[in-house]
Amino acid sequence: MIFTSYQFAGFFVIVYGFYLLLNHRGQNLLLLIASYVFYGAWDYRFLALILLSTCVDYFCGLHIDSSNNATKKRAFLLLSIGTNLSILGFFKYFDFFATGLTELFSFLGINLSYEPLSIVLPVGISFYTFQTMSYSIDVYRGDLKPTRRFFDYALFVAFFPQLVAGPIERARHLLPQLTTPRTLGREQFYEGSYLIFWGIFQKVFVADNLAGLVDPVFHADADPTGGEVLIALYAFAFQIYCDFAGYSNIARGLAKVMGIELSVNFNLPYFATNPEDFWRRWHITLSNWIRDYVFLPAYIGLRNLGRSGMLISIFVTYTLIGLWHGAAITFVAWGVYHAVAFSAYQLAKPYTSAFFASRGERFRRLSWPINVFLYFHVTVLSLLIFRSTSLDQALLLSQRMVSDFHLSMIDVVTIKRLLFFTGLITVVQFFQCRYNDLMFILRQPAAIRALFYVVCFYSLIFYGHSDGKAFIYFQF
Amino acid sequence: MARHSFTFSSSILPAGALLSAAIILVAELVLFPKSYLVADKSTLSLTRTAALLDRGPDPDLAIIGASRSLAIDAKLLQDELAQFNSVYNYSVPSLGTTLQFAMTLEKLLDNHRRPKALLISLSPEIFGDPNFDALLSLEPERQRLRRVFSLRELFEYMPSEEKLLIAPTYLQNILNSLNYRVLIKGYLDYVFFGVDPFDVGDPISRNKALIDHMKATNGQMLYWAGREVADDDVPVYQIVPFGCTVCPEVDGFYLSRHAYIYHVLGLANEKEIPVIVFMMPIHEKRFMVMQKYGNFKYIAAAMQAFEREFPNVLFLEQNLKFDKRFFGDLSHLNAKGARIFNKHFLAAVKRLFEQGYGYKQLSDEGLFFDIGSPVEGKVYLQGFDVKEHKGATWRWNQGSRSTFIFPWLRSKEPRRYRVTIDVQPYVAQQNREMELASPVESVCVLLTPGRRKYSVDLLFPAGEDLTLSAQYAAAVSPFDLGRGQQKRELAVAWFGIGLHYASPP
Numbered sequence: 003m004i005f006t007s008y009q010f011a012g013f014f015v016i017v018y019g020f021y022l023l024l025n026h027r028g029q030n031l032l033l034l035i036a037s038y039v040f041y042g043a044w045d046y047r048f049l050a051l052i053l054l055s056t057c058v059d060y061f062c063g064l065h066i067d068s069s070n071n072a073t074k075k076r077a078f079l080l081l082s083i084g085t086n087l088s089i090l091g092f093f094k095y096f097d098f099f100a101t102g103l104t105e106l107f108s109f110l111g112i113n114l115s116y117e118p119l120s121i122v123l124p125v126g127i128s129f130y131t132f133q134t135m136s137y138s139i140d141v142y143r144g145d146l147k148p149t150r151r152f153f154d155y156a157l158f159v160a161f162f163p164q165l166v167a168g169p170i171e172r173a174r175h176l177l178p179q180l181t182t183p184r185t186l187g188r189e190q191f192y193e194g195s196y197l198i199f200w201g202i203f204q205k206v207f208v209a210d211n212l213a214g215l216v217d218p219v220f221h222a223d224a225d226p227t228g229g230e231v232l233i234a235l236y237a238f239a240f241q242i243y244c245d246f247a248g249y250s251n252i253a254r255g256l257a258k259v260m261g262i263e264l265s266v267n268f269n270l271p272y273f274a275t276n277p278e279d280f281w282r283r284w285h286i287t288l289s290n291w292i293r294d295y296v297f298l299p300a301y302i303g304l305r306n307l308g309r310s311g312m313l314i315s316i317f318v319t320y321t322l323i324g325l326w327h328g329a330a331i332t333f334v335a336w337g338v339y340h341a342v343a344f345s346a347y348q349l350a351k352p353y354t355s356a357f358f359a360s361r362g363e364r365f366r367r368l369s370w371p372i373n374v375f376l377y378f379h380v381t382v383l384s385l386l387i388f389r390s391t392s393l394d395q396a397l398l399l400s401q402r403m404v405s406d407f408h409l410s411m412i413d414v415v416t417i418k419r420l421l422f423f424t425g426l427i428t429v430v431q432f433f434q435c436r437y438n439d440l441m442f443i444l445r446q447p448a449a450i451r452a453l454f455y456v457v458c459f460y461s462l463i464f465y466g467h468s469d470g471k472a473f474i475y476f477q478f
Numbered sequence: 479m480a481r482h483s484f485t486f487s488s489s490i491l492p493a494g495a496l497l498s499a500a501i502i503l504v505a506e507l508v509l510f511p512k513s514y515l516v517a518d519k520s521t522l523s524l525t526r527t528a529a530l531l532d533r534g535p536d537p538d539l540a541i542i543g544a545s546r547s548l549a550i551d552a553k554l555l556q557d558e559l560a561q562f563n564s565v566y567n568y569s570v571p572s573l574g575t576t577l578q579f580a581m582t583l584e585k586l587l588d589n590h591r592r593p594k595a596l597l598i599s600l601s602p603e604i605f606g607d608p609n610f611d612a613l614l615s616l617e618p619e620r621q622r623l624r625r626v627f628s629l630r631e632l633f634e635y636m637p638s639e640e641k642l643l644i645a646p647t648y649l650q651n652i653l654n655s656l657n658y659r660v661l662i663k664g665y666l667d668y669v670f671f672g673v674d675p676f677d678v679g680d681p682i683s684r685n686k687a688l689i690d691h692m693k694a695t696n697g698q699m700l701y702w703a704g705r706e707v708a709d710d711d712v713p714v715y716q717i718v719p720f721g722c723t724v725c726p727e728v729d730g731f732y733l734s735r736h737a738y739i740y741h742v743l744g745l746a747n748e749k750e751i752p753v754i755v756f757m758m759p760i761h762e763k764r765f766m767v768m769q770k771y772g773n774f775k776y777i778a779a780a781m782q783a784f785e786r787e788f789p790n791v792l793f794l795e796q797n798l799k800f801d802k803r804f805f806g807d808l809s810h811l812n813a814k815g816a817r818i819f820n821k822h823f824l825a826a827v828k829r830l831f832e833q834g835y836g837y838k839q840l841s842d843e844g845l846f847f848d849i850g851s852p853v854e855g856k857v858y859l860q861g862f863d864v865k866e867h868k869g870a871t872w873r874w875n876q877g878s879r880s881t882f883i884f885p886w887l888r889s890k891e892p893r894r895y896r897v898t899i900d901v902q903p904y905v906a907q908q909n910r911e912m913e914l915a916s917p918v919e920s921v922c923v924l925l926t927p928g929r930r931k932y933s934v935d936l937l938f939p940a941g942e943d944l945t946l947s948a949q950y951a952a953a954v955s956p957f958d959l960g961r962g963q964q965k966r967e968l969a970v971a972w973f974g975i976g977l978h979y980a981s982p983p
Contacts, residue, residue: 008649192492418671451494456501463655464663 063148082138098329126166184261194258201251228407275373510654520571543599545571552696567697576738702806759800898976
């Protein structure tokens with residue numbers, strides 16, 4: 003049941019209608035049932051995994067909190083993390099590592115035979131396992147009191163707007179909103195509705211249409227020119243962003259109209275000027291999760307190694323981020339690419355900071371668009387690895403961009419299409435960035451808002467795909 | 479109760495949303511209904527057929543078919559067939575599916591006076607592919623339905639097994655912009671990107687010319703008027719008649735596989751409308767493929783089965799094999815082909831109607847019309863009204879005279895019929911005379927008290943709907959009776975009318 007499908011629209015209308023009629027406890031029970039129905043619509047068998055993860059973390063949380071024995075606390079934490087990582091590891095990474103080991107042994111002259119199990123990946127597994135692990139860790143650290151209400155906790159794990167593709171919520175942010183009665187203001191309702199509408203526009207108009215420019219170039223049998231690769235990369239940059247940010251916006255909007263605030267997951271990432279800035283804007287909830295539970299512990303643990311410790315922490319962190327996206331060497335390479343960029347930035351930071359400081363505010367303002375332009379292209383190049391089906395393809399397409407690039411060979415219609423599908427979102431994001439306000443449109447006069455809504459509405463009507471394409475991040 | 483408190487905030491008002499809703503509403507009601515001007519030819523003719531069915535004049539002769547029969551020049555038939563004052567082509571480009579034939583006929587009968595006759599064009603494909611009608615999962619097909627039929631009509635006309643598809647079909651195309659989205663997108667592609675997905679150039683000026691042509695010909699639309707099909711075009715499909723080369727002589731075998739045709743012909747039969755079934759010419763290459771697979775045997779057997787099942791149906795046998803020069807593509811005639819076909823088709827149809835075809839010939843047993851159960855023993859007519867009963871029209875339009883018209887019954891030559899009436903006089907317990915008349919002669923019948931049958935022989939003219947008049951002896955018009963309303967009982971209660979040939983044909 004995809005957010006942009008007619009089935010989901012019908013599902014949500016029914017759920018929301020009952021939601022408005024019920025009291026707080028009834029609402030939570032309704033949301034829990036609806037969440038399981040929503041998830042079960044994909045594959046009801048995997049509900050067992052969610053229930054397993056929910057039960058284990060709920061009881062581990064209670065025992066971690068109630069126990070005075072540090073060893074016992076740690077044992078329950080390890081049980082919680084072990085369970086979630088086992089689920090994740092088996093369903094997502096088993097084939098990847100088993101195949102990798104087989105190849106390694108083969109390289110060493112030991113022939114092992116392994117037939118991949120072709121395990122079906124449960125949708126959203128990376129999101130809810132990370133969410134539940136953060137709960138146990140926070141309870142262990144003493145940052146959070148565990149909830150005793152099982153159904154509230156189960157809803158925290160399975161809340162359908164963010165169940166299958168995030169945002170990855172922290173318990174300390176979402177759980178209190180579930181355990182206490184909610185109020186819904188009119189302003190909140192409008193903002194939620196706007197987020198849903200804008201999210202659908204990002205997904206259906208921008209991302210789904212750009213797929214038509216991207217997929218042929220990255221097809222296994224494709225033989226694109228360098229210019230075609232470049233255009234496809236630009237298109238993919240917008241596609242992946244609008245696909246994921248669109249989903250996040252719809253998720254936030256759905257939650258918002260029910261009086262629940264989810265975390266912002268994207269904050270104009272293509273206006274980032276450096277790697278640090280980019281990861282504060284791109285998939286923010288994952289970045290924060292990795293920062294808090296991987297990078298900082300690793301960095302603190304390795305601080306005695308000085309700069310080397312920092313670099314090791316960065317590489318471990320970004321490799322994990324890459325691996326989180328999928329069990330493929332391309333994702334690992336993509337993570338390493340960002341680790342290199344981040345490390346280079348960290349190493350150069352003292353010098354660049356001094357350079358900018360010596361030239362004053364005006365220079366900084368003038369250099370902003372250049373930095374944005376440059377870092378946007380750093381990101382776009384990373385997406386070549388991300389989107390390629392293999393490192394060989396990534397290498398081949400990179401070579402094409404260098405050796406087979408002629409402006410005259412770029413199809414004008416393709417460029418027009420790229421500009422057509424990205425024009426409005428670029429303009430809107432520019433103003434969002436300029437006024438530092440993601441709700442910029444809602445602050446405009448009624449006539450401008452109306453024009454904006456009408457343009458978006460008819461863009462969706464005429465260029466929307468009625469078959470409802472799946473969101474890219476579901477596979478992660 | 480809910481624990482929500484809705485708080486008013488003046489910082490964000492829904493004015494933008496309301497204003498955009500108003501703009502969208504105006505666009506949907508004013509701008510997008512004109513979207514057929516950017517449509518492809520099929521959609522254009524669909525829109526026109528829908529308008530004809532909704533608001534067009536009543537047809538004496540109606541043509542129902544798929545895209546190929548759009549080549550028929552209905553205006554030519556109207557000019558040349560003296561029996562029919564109005565002839566319209568209601569063909570619906572529908573990939574040949576017969577579901578829409580049935581729905582079109584239902585709508586035609588709902589919105590218009592019953593036509594005197596129907597010409598139904600069947601595509602040969604429907605006799606080869608048992609799944610040919612299962613096309614509703616396609617978006618263009620759903621949009622076709624939406625363009626021609628309203629929600630009520632869809633629910634009413636769709637076969638029960640398809641009714642579940644109606645709501646999603648309709649909702650997905652409920653707005654005019656949604657209904658034409660594929661075409662408008664094509665036009666926007668043409669405007670913005672210079673891409674012409676439908677290969678039509680500027681559709682607006684082309685469509686205006688096509689609309690004028692359709693108006694002038696009562697519905698003719700040629701897909702490729704000036705083109706000849708390319709030599710290297712080959713039939714892209716092969717029709718296999720359910721694996722039978724020697725077709726079994728079992729009616730049910732054919733009828734069960736053509737539910738929608740069965741429905742169309744059955745409906746026409748129920749309404750006593752004579753039907754001529756025909757096929758449009760077939761490209762010579764396709765003809766050869768069909769011949770190879772024995773399709774014509776199958777079609778002939780199917781048609782015979784339909785003719786046996788429905789006495790109002792006649793299959794018009796024509797030369798179906800046409801030279802490739804007469805086709806714009808593998809299916810559709812070009813202007814030259816249409817001209818030749820229309821000439822031959824007109825001649826064949828004219829001959830049939832001049833011979834008096836199309837009307838149910840009486841069997842040896844004749845026919846008896848059970849007029850029904852008079853309310854409280856009396857039949858009432860509202861004023862000077864016209865009523866229909868089982869295909870007969872009866873009028874109370876000349877004071878004390880009733881006229882019965884049987885439009886489906888027409889003789890090739892002047893015929894003498896034995897007319898039997900089953901009546902009971904009301905007015906007095908004494909004998910009364912009633913005059914029964916055809917257009918050419920009349921006979922008096924002496925009615926006696928009580929319900930009885932009376933038979934008389936009457937001569938009826940050739941080539942006209944059988945019309946019988948009854949002049950009541952004791953009846954006067956409602957106004958003469960001094961009543962404030964134009965309602966009165968007839969002088970007799972009618973129970974039935976029987977018709978037989980007075981002598982063997």
